[in-house]
Amino acid sequence: MTVLGFTVVILWIVVLVLAAVIFALARQIGVLYERISPVGALVNESGPKIGESSPVFTLPNLTGKPVILGKPGSRSTLVFFLSTTCPICKKMLPVLKSMRSSEGAWLDVILASDGDEDKHRSLIEKADLKDFPYVLSADLGITYRVARLPFAVLLNPDGVVSAKGLVNNREQLESLFNATETGHASIQGFLEAKGIGAAHGA
Template sequence: MNKKWFGVILLALLIGIAGFNLYSDRKDVTSIENIGIAVNNDKTGIEQGEKAPDFTLKTIDGKEVNLSDYEGKKVLINFWATWCPPCKAEMPHMQSFYDGEPENVEILAVNLEEKEAKVSEFVKQYELTFPILLDEEGSVGETYEVYTIPTTYLLNEDGTVNQKIIGPMDEAMMKKLIKD
């Protein structure tokens, strides 16, 4: 192939890439916005800045809890299991943090796919007093793409994802996350 055709193909490829990127950047913009009418394009998802997907789970006491009930507070959603050594190490730190009565902060500890009796025994052993939710089917863990435990999501007061932390945390780390 001669140099002329190579240049033409390269130029066409670059124009195509630029056009695709422009289209991708603009696909959420509506024509209504262009005439000055505000449109709410809140996106639900698990990425930073997105509105966290709402869910309803039962506590070990049988009470239904909705994530959306906690809007107005910062929320730590912690995914864990009783058999997980890092989760076991993290729980006393979470309890200590919770006992410090953090202002305007809630912990929701979501147990993944274990029976209520086993979770209740664990809660008693570790003397946990923050809400323990049961995700017996694992559907919430799946929605939040929890592949490693413990995994914690920090949500802002408006319910948007601030940060995802994979691995155990200690009390000092929790305080820093909430402060920042």
């Protein structure tokens, strides 16, 4: 019994030490989480700037009627630039479907690209994108100075550019909406205005 009791005591000590270690690690993770700034979309400074009106485009649509983009209306518009050869673009398609469903009360999502129409029609079939307006226009990409993909532009109901940037994941795509809600061009701009970026750099 003495040996058994001693073993139980040792086991309890080990359990308490492990609990203390786990608590300390959890606390450190929380501290790190607070110190790490959210990474928003990588803003492209060229092309129409945040707060400027977008040029108005009337564009052919591979999945329906022609699309008029940039004209004032009652809803916001997210233009998502993609390519048939871009793996990250394809990875983002399920995110766009989810976002289109969750934000559909106020947001229209338009897919945009250029190039071989047959390849895009094939992508529409394989990825089941028939519910999205899908426009092909080299001029649209040139106007917004789209150099890297995937790239997104958010227009408010007045046709004004609310946010834009390179979006490689859901967090960066949602940061376009967050940036608009805060009244800043980007999450980075919001953090700098609050002095958070400077504090992190210290």
